[in-house]
Amino acid sequence: MSATMIKEFRLPDLGEGLTESEIVAWKVAVGDTVALNQIIAEVETAKAVVELPSPFAGVVAALHEQPGSVVEVGKPIVSFEVEGDDGGSGSADGSGSGAEEAAAKREPNLVGYGAVLESSGRPARRARSFAAPVAAATAAGTASAPVAERTEAAPAAPARTTVAGPLAGESFTREPLTAEPLTTERSPTSAERPRSTPPVRKLAKDLGVDLALVTGTGEFGLITREDVRNFVGGGDLPVASRDLAAVSSPAPAPAQGEREIRTPIKGVRKFTAAAMVSSAFTAPHVTEFLTIDVTPTMELLARLKASRAFAGYKLTPLTIVAKAVLIALKNHPTLNTRWDDATQEIVQYNYVNLGIAAATPRGLTVPNIKDADRMSLLELSTALTELTDTARAGKTSPAELSGGTISITNIGVFGIDAGTPILNPGEAAILALGAVRKMPWEYQDEVALRQVMTLSLSFDHRLVDGEQGSRFLQDLGAILSDPGMALAMV
The missing domain is CATH 4.10.320.10 (E3-binding domain)
Structure with a gap:
């Protein structure tokens, strides 16, 4: 005769090797009936906020953690009352009257996580998933489930609010x-x-x-x-x-008479700080600057926006610079490499996962466009739009934040001309774009008002010699000063 049993769901390793996550919000309460794979919580890892689906169909018996709690991987976070084949009770660690093998058969095989919410007009995105037997992890250990890939259907888009944002200097939609x-x-x-x-x-x-x-x-x-x-x-x-x-203003306002505000260091801010400190004190940074006349590029951008072929696409100076970087890299592959201390090898990538630094409500993130070097300008434009919209909405998945090979940061949208950007860990170079300003400039042996930009390139001097970094920056400047030069580099 069928009876109910209690099943514990332990916080899984969400596929990034992280040891803890913060419970941001519960989507269910005690007494709720939930379906298999129904979203039950939002959790924040060191990289992103992801949605956590239920590994069971049943009734929520207990929530073991409050929103804001930081939980170690492998610890119980919620208990479910589920239908069983006997009167015994079980838990996610396989204890109880049923054997672990039998329990695994009763549990679902695949549970998705990290679904990225998108507008209904966009294609479904790829999301990594973990097997439900993460429930078999012990409280002292992490879940050791295999990781697979599946396609998530894009849910219907909720109402959105338009907010002015820093990235690319344009407004964006926020969930x-x-x-x-x-x-x-x-x-x-x-x-x-x-x-x-x-x-x-x-x-x-x-x-x-x-x-x-x-x-x-x-x-x-x-x-x-x-x-x-x-x-x-x-x-x-x-x-x-x-x-x-x-x-x-993510930090709370001070109470009356309060002289200090103390905010716990956790989540994205904690991860970013650790990564930047590691990068700054591991890779010997060198930064070079090049100020160029980008008037031809801005004129090209205006023509493309007016072209029927680009109607409906979002084109910005960042789009053109990103394409120029991908072209210049073909002749300077040392900037698309990684120093592997463990194997004492230099790893050269034959693909480009282009990172774009984004200032989001949760802090700085650097999601990347996979295989950007294989994309046309139209495809790159679409990918950049999706990347920035997703980042600003706080829905970037951990997979989109991993595996970058070279990055771009657009400090020009803040009115800044130049800087010394810190390398994203594991990458050999990062390019900072300065503001485009109208300035007196030498043009055809005369002084004219031109549109000028400063490029700041930081690179790892273990991987990139000064000559190699300088020649890459020189080629990039040549393309942006005269876009037709790209034909000589492909």
């Missing part, structure tokens, strides 16, 4: 903030729980505010930081600036 419950358990006599986000709940806790007493003015009644501040009489931001503040 609306998802309202999360204040508590993890439901009471049959309680009213609807306050709708808020983890940073807002933290601010409310710091200020001693009961969110049940606050009226939300955000989308769908979402409680915002301003609502909390206004409740205690400290609101000073106009309602119109709410969305922008949510992106540009």
Whole structure:
């Protein structure tokens, strides 16, 4: 006779070898009935926020961690009451009356994670997946399930909010903030729980505010930081600036009389800091600068935008520079290499995974375009648009943040002319684009007003000699000063 049993779901290794993740938000509460592969939580790894699906079909019996908790891989995070073949109870580590092999047969074979939300007009993206027997990991160890690939169907796009953003200097669409419950358990006599986000709940806790007493003015009644501040009489931001503040000011405002704010170092910020320190003190950086007249490139960009062939495509100076970098790399492969300390080898890539640094609400990320060197300008334009939109929405998957071979950072959108960018770990070079400015410039033996840009190239001097870095920068400058030069390099 069929009976119910308790199954524990332990936090899996999401395929990036990470040891811990933060519970950002629960999508279910105790007592909820969930289906197999239904999204039950959002978790933040050191690289990205991913959606965690349920490995079981059943009823949520307990949530073992609160939003904001940092959990080690292999520890239980949720228990389910599921239908079983006997009256015994089991757990994800294979204990109980049933053998591990029998339990594995009852559990689903494949559970996807890290699905990237996209608009319905775009094709489905690839998402890595892990086998459900991650439940067989011990509490002291990590899940050791095989990793496979499958295609995720793109879900219907929710309503979006347009916000001004830094990358490429243009506006972008951002998914609306998802309202999360204040508590993890439901009471049959309680009213609807306050709708808020983890940073807002933290601010409310710091200020001693009961969110049940606050009226939300955000989308769908979402409680915002301003609502909390206004409740205690400290609101000073106009309602119109709410969305922008949510992106540009992730840290809570200080309470009245508070002289310091302490924020735990975790998630993307912790990973970025560790990576940059490792890169800065491992790879001997050299940075070179080249200031060039890019008027011909800007004129080409204007012609392409007006062309029927590029109608509907988003073209920016970054698109043209990215294509120029890919062309110049063909003659300078040493900039597309990696220093492998473990094997004492220099690894030269015969492909280019082009990283694009993106300032996101969760911090700096560098997602990359796989096999960018095989793309036409049209394909590169589409890939850049998808990459930046996904990064700004905070939906970049761990796979998109791994495996880059060379990167570009666009500091010109902040009005900066030049800088000394730090290498993305494992890469030999990174290019920083400065602002395009109209300046007096020598042109055809006369002084004329021209559009000028400074390129800043940092490279690993273990892999790239000064001559090699200089010649690459020289070729890149030649293409951007006269796009027709690209024909001589292909």
